[in-house]
Amino acid sequence: MTDTDPQEVRPAPSRRAEFIVIGVVALLLGVVAAMILMPRWAGDAPALASASGPGGPFTLTDTKGRTVTDRTLLGKPYAIFFGFTRCPDICPTTLSRMAQLRKQFGAEGDKFNIVFVSVDPGHDKPSDIGHYLTLFDTPIIGLTGTEAQIKQITDAYGVYFAKVPVAGGDYTIDHMAGIMLFDSRGRYVEMMDPAEPAATSIGRLRELIRA
Known part of the structure; x- marks a missing residue:
């Protein structure tokens, strides 16, 4: 059996690490989207007043x-x-x-x-x-x-x-x-x-x- 230098063994990139990175990015994007859309969806608090919503001169x-x-x-x-x-x-x-x-x-x-x-x-x-x-x-x-x-x-x-x-x-x-x-x-x-x-x-x- 031939001894092998540990430094010469380079494991393949872990797909688990890739999935973790992708998951973190997706989570951050979801948080940002929720922060943007929350005023429209929130049922327990008034939505932000909108200048383009209902209302006008009468x-x-x-x-x-x-x-x-x-x-x-x-x-x-x-x-x-x-x-x-x-x-x-x-x-x-x-x-x-x-x-x-x-x-x-x-x-x-x-x-x-x-x-x-x-x-x-x-x-x-x-x-x-x-x-x-x-x-x-x-x-x-x-x-x-x-x-x-x-x-x-x-x-x-x-x-x-x-x-x-x-x-x-x-x-x-x-x-x-x-x-x-x-x-x-x-x-x-x-x-x-x-x-x-x-x-x-x-x-x-x-x-x-x-x-």
């Missing part, structure tokens, strides 16, 4: 007949909901929930506004909306406008609604049920599900007013 009328624009709402965060006063279930349930959530904040409840926009100008006049909102026993900004003005804001905010004919020649309205949250600078933050746990909604609103 001109409407409040329950006192005064003109309200998108700039009128600046200065306070707001939760905005689109519906109509003859809505049998979603609208009263959602507005009641928002009223209760606002009361949970006590004095801090004044730090954000609740806005209700009627998408039924054919039936909902400013005074009708004003009377309707008194049922919820909390300050709610009620807005409406002409059909053209309603189209302007719903297009800008990406809100779906459609008239649905019913018996007798009348109609009801199918509409989006989500509550849209905007910061004090009028930038879209996220959509709030009216059916989510109250604690989740309170957390979203708390983050909104403290941002």
